[in-house]
Structure formats: structure tokens, C-alpha cells
Amino acid sequence: MQVEAIYHQGQIRFKRPVRFKYDDFSITVIVPEEAIAVYDEITELPASVSDAAHSMLDRIKNILGEHFHPRPEASIQQDREALFEALEEKYLR
């Protein structure tokens, strides 16, 4: 069935009450294209980045050296997996 819902601050609320048989199951949500934010929309950066911010990035570069390079975007799930792997390495191996 299709149910109209409202998205607000990370939560989706159905516009009419629906009772479910199960606690967990997957659903498909249609998100309007115009509501999806992309990083290109950060247009409000200050005209010049502050010295403090520059210096912070320089320090990170210094710490990581050649390992400070662009990487693909990561989802929360990917970060979780990396965390589980690290925990596994520490406690299970």
C-alpha cells in the first residue's frame, strides 16, 4: 500500500495512523529530487577561508603526509563496517 508521509529532522511520520504486524521490515520511500541536498550547495563559504582553518588543514596534511588524499564519499554503513573490522581486529584476532 502507499501511505503519504512527512519527513522532518531525520524522521518520517505517516500522515494517517497505520498499524503494523512486525517491528522491522523494509519500505521504499520516494524522495523528491529537489529535496536532496548536494555539497555543491555549500555556497556560503566565507569569501576567504580563515587562517585558522587553513592552518588546521595544513596540520592534518603534515600528520598524514602522502596519505592525505581525496577518497570516495563513505556512507554511515561503511563507517560502521570499518569500526566493526577494527574492533574485531583488536578483540577477536
Add this chain to the structure above:
Amino acid sequence: MKNLVLDVNVLLDLWLQRVPEKVLFFIAELIAKGENKNYWTWVSSSSLSTLEYIARRELKKGGMEGEQAKQATHALIADLLANVRLLTQFGFQQVMALQLSNDVEDAQIVMAASNLQGSTAIVTNEKRFQTGGEVAQLSLLEVNTWLRQDENRSVEFIDLKTQQDAIRPQLEHNIHRVLAHGQYIMGPEVQELEEVLAGYVGVKHCIAASSGTDTLLIALMALGIGSGDEVITTPFTFIATGEMIALAGAKPVFVDIDPLTYNIDPNLIEAAISSRTKAIMPVSLYGQCADFDAINLIAEKYNLPVIEDGAQSFGARYKGRRSCGLSTIGSTSFFPSKPLGCYGDGGALFTNDDALAKAMREIRVHGQDRRYHHPRIGINGRMDTIQAAVLLAKMKVFEEEVTARARIGARYSEFLRDVAVTPYIAPENRSVYAQYTVQVENRDEVQQRLKEFGVPTAAHYPVPLHLQLAFSCFGSSDGSCPVSEAASNKVMSLPMHPFLTEETMSTVVRSWREAII
């Protein structure tokens, strides 16, 4: 001030360069310390181990050797901690954290963020937090808009909440140090505070005590003032000034005030001196020092000590010298609403006189010079160590706050000059604006209207001491201090604290203009 709590994924994006360069700069800008920011940036202490594990793992995946990855991650975290504030995880909140969410770490972040007093948002790539609406959650794209929105907070007469967020890490550190060592009265922090305060005021001795009322009594007792004596003071002050003179057994002799500064008028003091006069006790009202050169000159002439009641003026300057260091004894209060306030009652005495300092130290502890030996009568006037711990945290930002108070006071006067009798600050003074006090004819009505507009006000003070019933036994009568009497009918204090924004000041001023019509 608003608070941004950065989620782990935002920090990882920065360190691992997982976002376009301009976004990297945006995140760095949020973290980097800077002036004129209207927010503080925090990281929950519960996020640190997650950050460490994931960053190390990802660096190793990218080919960095294990030990190098460990050290690099530690260096990244150390650099982060040097720039952001760390949110504490309290043990007592963990059961609630478990109940709040299936994800304990997320709940811990929410709980820690909820401890902050100002508007707070978690900045995250995934709005997964169950915040109950108390704490907002924002994507990076939403941060600027959220920061621009008004906080929608009511106008505070004194804003201790923002100050608490400003000093929270130091405050927690200091308070927990006291909890750990357990010396709850006159512990090591009290002595540390006395050294810091004496250095700040520029005198040899500081004696921290239980309140700014007890300090007055201790000073009077140390000077041997008692039954049959008279002490000259102002009637335009809080009750404690005259009350402690009476409690010491002496008679307060009230001398009228200067109509511009509201402080005791030095020109009237000499006429009030009698053979029974044993001291002069001026009050540096509203944060502005009395005219101490003139007062000290008269005191010298009659060989009288001068006790400055600087309950409202700690941090103020008179001819470049600091309040409480301008006379025989200086006394101040650390009542929470004072420019330097603790989280309860507290006060301090200041002097360059070794003998007086010794006497005041003894009187503070039941007249004791060593344990259970009491050469004189004293009081229970010791300071709680936790109050000293709070004050030590506040002293780290106090001078900045004094500067902010002076700026805000001057700005208020610019706004109000044409519609109110604004405070007069003598050229030799730097006021700390403990109160920003104006005069208005129909005070009760204006106060009521301002209250309806949501602007809190207070009258400091509606009845001068010589007309208080408690002092009727000393024979003062209506009309004996006309300037004080006139002022007491008109003065009104407006919201004043070092975190007052231009927007809030505008609200107060706009409300004022409407209220006086």
C-alpha cells in the same frame, strides 16, 4: 551562543578527505578557533574511541603501516581536542542513554549535548539521532542557516547559562578535582583563588570568605569596631552594608550620594564625622568605584580606616587601579549574579596591611590562630572549596567579560541617551556594569510594560537604608538624604551581562521606547 556538536562522520570526512575541498574548508572552519564566532564547537568524549578505530582502520586500508596509523590518529585527535570543546559523559546518564536508543553511542552524544545550556545542534551526515526535539540535528548544508536563526530565547536579566557553556570544560575539571580530594571547606583551591585574586587586584593579601556580607562583618570586627562606634556609609545600597555595621554593634551614619554616580558624596562626609566615627565604608555601586582619592584624603585627616564595599565592583578600575585595592580594606561578593559570581555564596577581603590580614583570617575561622586555639571572637566565615573551584574557572575569562561589559554598557547608553537618564561613568572610572541602571519617572508602570514585552528589570534599590524600618532605631528620617530618596524612586536596572547581543539589546531598547510612552 549556540553549540555545534560534531558527529564522527563529519570529522572522518575531514581527516580522510572524503568530501570536496570546499567542504573540507567548511568543516575546518567550524572546528578552528576564531574570534567573532557565535557558536562553540564540541565533540562528545564518547565519539573519540570510534573516531580512533575508524580512522586507524581506514589509514591502514590505504597502505599506512600499523604503528604509523596509530600515531597519526592520535596526533589527529590531539589536534582536534586543542581546537574543540570536549563534552563530558556522566556515568549517571548512561542508564538513560541505554533506554533512549538502541545505539548507546548515539544516545550518549544526545545526552551529552543536552547538558549544554544554549541552543545546540548535532552536525551529522545522517540524521539518525533520537533527540526528542531538545537538540537539533543538521547536515553540513543546514549549519549556516541554523546559525543565522535567532535563538528565540527569552531576554535574561543575567545570563549565567551562556557563561556556563563558555567555561564548562574548565568548570567540570575544577569541580571534579574537589570531589576527588574531598577537602570541601577551605581546600587547596581556596588558597589558589586567594593568590589569583590578590594578584588581580594588586594587593598583598586576599582572604576568601563565605559571602560578601560576612566579609563586611569580618572587616569591621578586624578593625575592632563595636558598640558605641559609628561608621559612615551610603544609604543607597543593599541592606548588607548598613546591616553588618549594626550587627557589629555600631551605628551606621548615612551620608547622601552624588546624584550622577550614585556613590557616597565625599563633600558630605566630613560633616558627618564625630568622635565616635571609627571607619568610612563607601560602596562602589552598580560597578563604578566611589571617589576614593577624595574619601581617603578625609580618612587620613581623621585617621580613619576605609572599607570599600565592592560587592558590585570587582574588576572595575579607578584611576587605573582595581576596585578592592583602593583603601584600607576592600570587600567583594561572589553572589552568582555579581560580575564575578560563584554557584552559591562567596566573598573576599583585600588588604596590604599584614596585621589586618592576620586578624581577618582568624575571624573568618571562629577567631582561630591554630587548630582549636581562639585568641579572639570570630565567625563561621570560611569559603566552600567548590565555590573557589568555580571562581578559578571564571577568572580565566573574567577580564574578557569585564571588557564585554564595558562595551555593552557604552552601547546601551548610545541607544538610550535620548530616551532615558543613562549611567554617568566618571572619566577616572572603568565600570564593570554590575547593573546597567537608568532613571525613569513612572517606574512601576514602565516596569510592568517591560515585563509584558518580556524584558525583566529590577529596582536597585527602591528604599534607601535610612528609611528602612530595621534602621529606624538610629533615628534617620525622611528628607535626611534627599538625593538617595529621589534616586530610589526612579532607578531601574535593565538586563546586563557580558553575552548580551546587539539583537537582544535592540529588543530591550525597542521595548523601552514603547514602554515609556
